Amino acid sequence: MAKITLIQPDDWHLHLRDDSALATTVPAATRGFGRGIVMPNLKPPVTSVAEAKAYRDRIIANRPEGSNWEPLMVLYLTDNTRTEEIRAAADSGFIYGCKYYPAGATTNSDSGVTDIANIGDVLETMQEVGMVLQLHGEVTDETIDIFDREAVFIERHLINLVAQYPTLKIIFEHITTQQAANFVSSAGDNIAATITPQHLLYNRNHMLVGGIRPHLFCLPILKRDIHQKALIKAAVSGNKKFFLGTDSAPHTRDSKESCCGCAGCFSHPAAVELYAEVFDKAGAMDKLEAFASTNGPDFYNLPYNNTSISLKKESWEIPSSLPFDGSEIIPLAAGNKLSWRLES
Numbered sequence: 001m002a003k004i005t006l007i008q009p010d011d012w013h014l015h016l017r018d019d020s021a022l023a024t025t026v027p028a029a030t031r032g033f034g035r036g037i038v039m040p041n042l043k044p045p046v047t048s049v050a051e052a053k054a055y056r057d058r059i060i061a062n063r064p065e066g067s068n069w070e071p072l073m074v075l076y077l078t079d080n081t082r083t084e085e086i087r088a089a090a091d092s093g094f095i096y097g098c099k100y101y102p103a104g105a106t107t108n109s110d111s112g113v114t115d116i117a118n119i120g121d122v123l124e125t126m127q128e129v130g131m132v133l134q135l136h137g138e139v140t141d142e143t144i145d146i147f148d149r150e151a152v153f154i155e156r157h158l159i160n161l162v163a164q165y166p167t168l169k170i171i172f173e174h175i176t177t178q179q180a181a182n183f184v185s186s187a188g189d190n191i192a193a194t195i196t197p198q199h200l201l202y203n204r205n206h207m208l209v210g211g212i213r214p215h216l217f218c219l220p221i222l223k224r225d226i227h228q229k230a231l232i233k234a235a236v237s238g239n240k241k242f243f244l245g246t247d248s249a250p251h252t253r254d255s256k257e258s259c260c261g262c263a264g265c266f267s268h269p270a271a272v273e274l275y276a277e278v279f280d281k282a283g284a285m286d287k288l289e290a291f292a293s294t295n296g297p298d299f300y301n302l303p304y305n306n307t308s309i310s311l312k313k314e315s316w317e318i319p320s321s322l323p324f325d326g327s328e329i330i331p332l333a334a335g336n337k338l339s340w341r342l343e344s
């Protein structure tokens with residue numbers, strides 16, 4: 001196979017940051033994709049419909065000339081989110097979900113929810129109006145090992161959450177473990193998961209053996225290879241519950257190559273191709289379109305994009321560094337050779 005054409009993919013989880021960073025992040029996010037679910041973890045976070053509208057306008061202003069890429073906005077849930085805001089979001093026509101960050105779980109999550117019990121009425125309302133809950137599924141209990149935080153979240157919180165809100169649509173975001181893949185596979189149709197390129201391409205050995213690789217540090221953290229294999233199996237299975245979410249999360253080179261480096265991988269410069277490498281290696285190029293282009297819209301009840309992309313078999317190299325907001329950024333898999341390339 002020398003070329004493959006797909007319905008235009010969407011990215012169901014990404015970070016754009018704000019202000020002058022948008023000049024880099026927005027064009028990068030449009031590369032290969034029709035739409036993107038824009039995470040609201042700004043400083044301060046996007047907690048109201050009005051803030052989401054203003055952020056959306058700033059994003060649109062940075063879209064490349066002629067691009068129809070659509071930012072799908074998300075509200076950030078806090079202990080103080082009111083049910084009226086959820087209803088207004090559902091009526092807005094541009095908000096497609098609400099994000100649950102356990103307070104302190106990841107980058108810019110300090111205003112997140114401190115206890116699920118605090119947002120009971122909000123979850124009830126989301127279930128009623130059909131609003132999707134995007135879940136960062138990790139406990140923040142400091143006695144729990146960082147490699148176990150996702151699995152423990154399932155046992156301590158997710159099982160109860162699903163039982164308590166049986167028709168709430170939940171996306172278990174950027175899953176990283178066999179336990180998460182199994183949980184989602186055996187749950188009802190209202191439960192799905194996104195998977196990032198880094199969790200398909202790498203395991204924790206890649207990050208830690210022979211020297212620490214800060215550009216592979218993201219949250220939830222890379223796990224052992226059995227988990228990587230379970231995620232690949234889920235992604236290439238064609239199962240409707242698993243779809244593409246890059247979690248592309250830009251941080252400058254300095255802030256990652258630091259004594260206390262930031263979590264997040266900037267994958268947009270080669271996102272579709274990175275996934276293609278995984279599917280090709282698994283002998284499952286025929287399943288890439290489901291994962292990248294149709295499973296996500298089906299879950300969100302949105303139409304497929306009426307545009308397409310083509311990937312051709314052509315060797316190229318991901319840049320080793322890119323300019324970013326007056327500074328520098330190292331993309332995921334910087335300097336690596338890829339065998340598929342997006343046709344422009």
Ligand code: NCD
Nearest residue numbers: 015106107218219249263264
């Ligand atoms: C994300 C970021 O930098 O905003 N970082 C990450 O490691 N994934 C936050 C997140 O999605 O957890």
Ligand code: ZN
Nearest residue numbers: 015039247249
């Ligand atoms: Zn993220």
